[in-house]
Amino acid sequence: MGEHAAMDRQAVRDDYARARQTFHALVDTAAQGGLDRPSNGTRWSNRQLLWHMLFGYIITRVLLVLARAFSRLPRRLSRGFAWLLDAGTKPFDVINYLGPCGAARVVSPQRMGAMFDRVTGSLERRLAADSEADLARGMHYPVRWDPFFKDFMTLADIYRYPTQHFDFHQRQLTLDEPG
Numbered sequence: 001m002g003e004h005a006a007m008d009r010q011a012v013r014d015d016y017a018r019a020r021q022t023f024h025a026l027v028d029t030a031a032q033g034g035l036d037r038p039s040n041g042t043r044w045s046n047r048q049l050l051w052h053m054l055f056g057y058i059i060t061r062v063l064l065v066l067a068r069a070f071s072r073l074p075r076r077l078s079r080g081f082a083w084l085l086d087a088g089t090k091p092f093d094v095i096n097y098l099g100p101c102g103a104a105r106v107v108s109p110q111r112m113g114a115m116f117d118r119v120t121g122s123l124e125r126r127l128a129a130d131s132e133a134d135l136a137r138g139m140h141y142p143v144r145w146d147p148f149f150k151d152f153m154t155l156a157d158i159y160r161y162p163t164q165h166f167d168f169h170q171r172q173l174t175l176d177e178p179g
Contacts (some may be wrong), residue, residue: 012159018163019162023166027112056165057120078140135159
């Protein structure tokens with residue numbers, strides 16, 4: 001997105017609403033056996049992958065805070081920060097894997113649905129409050145951490161990130177496959 005192009009906020013809100021509806025449908029129709037079944041292409045169960053999909057929205061709030069802060073500093077600082085995070089990809093991958101393993105044990109799918117509603121609502125309220133100038137702010141990100149991270153991401157890019165992440169992982173769920 002160019003710095004002068006206006007972001008389609010309604011499209012982002014529509015994507016959040018679609019993801020919210022999809023998430024609830026997945027959770028509401030999943031049988032216990034389906035939740036415990038391995039997902040396709042990950043080491044997680046479907047339950048753990050659902051948590052990871054939710055976590056993409058949760059972490060977006062942190063990504064926005066980082067981008068707001070680093071966008072006020074010289075760009076080389078966010079480039080260095082992104083480099084440092086990229087250098088720590090191996091420990092990040094371990095934490096990224098283990099987090100959903102633990103969280104899915106303590107957070108029920110129904111509670112995940114309520115959390116999904118709260119976090120997307122929070123993101124929508126923040127998006128409504130951001131100016132066009134805010135949405136053009138950004139920082140460098142660790143491109144090795146996530147396939148949807150770009151070298152430089154604006155707040156507008158970051159608001160789109162969790163749904164890209166969600167849609168990618170939804171295709172890995174095996175909830176509707178026979179046991």
